[in-house]
Amino acid sequence: MARRRGSARRRRRGGSGFLYKLLSVFLICGCLVAAITLFFRVDTVVITGEKRYTEAEIRQASGVEDGDNLFLLNKYQVIRNIAEALPYIEIENTRIQRKLPDTLLIQVQECGDPLAWTQDGTVWLMSPAGKIVEQTDTAAGYPTVDGCELLSPSVGTQIAVDTAYETRRESLLELLAVLDETGDLAKVDAIHLGEASYISMDYMDRFTVKMPYQADFSYKLRVLELAINSDKIQDNMTGTFDMRQEDGQVIFDQDTRK
Structure with missing residues (x-):
């Protein structure tokens, strides 16, 4: 009988100890919350x-x-x-x-220089990441994008197109990401999405560059840079770089028009 009473007392002491520890934890937490609330204010x-x-x-x-x-x-x-x-x-x-x-x-980090997308008489400026950053009335001074219609454009939103043109949109953004990263976006005069099988851009005010959609644009642009800087391309030359070949070959068609 005495052993049972002793066990009961130990259980009561154990229960009281647990409650004390729990209350202590709550008290400490409350003090921390109060300290955080009272101090560390934005000045x-x-x-x-x-x-x-x-x-x-x-x-x-x-x-x-x-x-x-x-x-x-x-x-x-x-x-x-x-x-x-x-x-x-x-x-x-x-x-x-x-x-x-x-x-x-x-x-903060601001987007790179925007491109202009004209639609229904309104010019939408788009960041290289595809965010519409401004609505204006002139595309002067900006590289342009054309050949595809935007869906419900508005400032602050990402560009959207009909699902039939989604591959073109994705390729555009992939190309712009590479151009922005390499610092070559300033060389772009225009990008055209009107063709069903390839994307083209007017480049350096001298060249047209044709590449397939969903290409490895990082590789394509490295090859393009090597081609432009080769001995075969003189400073006064203009023309078209056709980079649509599966074997990676670059075909340059010089513009001989006066």
Whole structure:
């Protein structure tokens, strides 16, 4: 009988110890939450990487206010706020960091030089990543894209086309990604999507370049660069580079018109 009473007392002491530990954990957590809530508030916002937009514009678009809690801020929502309000900023390459005790670091990256897509009298400027960044009334000064119709274009959205032309859209974006990465986008005068079997571009104000859709554009452009810089292509030559051959052969048809 005494042994049973002793066991019961030990169980009660064990239960009380567990409750004490649990309450201690809750108390510590509550103190941490209170500390985070009371301290670590935004006092300074440092913005870097801006070109087209001012710091004030980016700060306003972010939605971050002085006194906001540094830890409770949703970084991803802040990035979305900025990209939606300021279309030239790339959401994928914008970064936010917290610097204790009171500083928020916002590093933005703006898209490369846009291309112009004219439709129904309206000019839509498109980033190399396919985001419509601006609506304007002139394509002057921009490389152009044609041969395919956009579906419901609007600023801040990705370009969309009819499903029958999806391969052309994908190839366009793949080509632009390579051109943007290599720094050769500035050499492009126009890109044409009107042909069913190949994409073509006007290049360096001297050449037409034809490539099949869904090609390895990184490889094709390296070959093109080698061809242009070879001894066979003189500085005064114009013409067409046909790069549609499966064996990788490049055919240059010189324009002999005066």
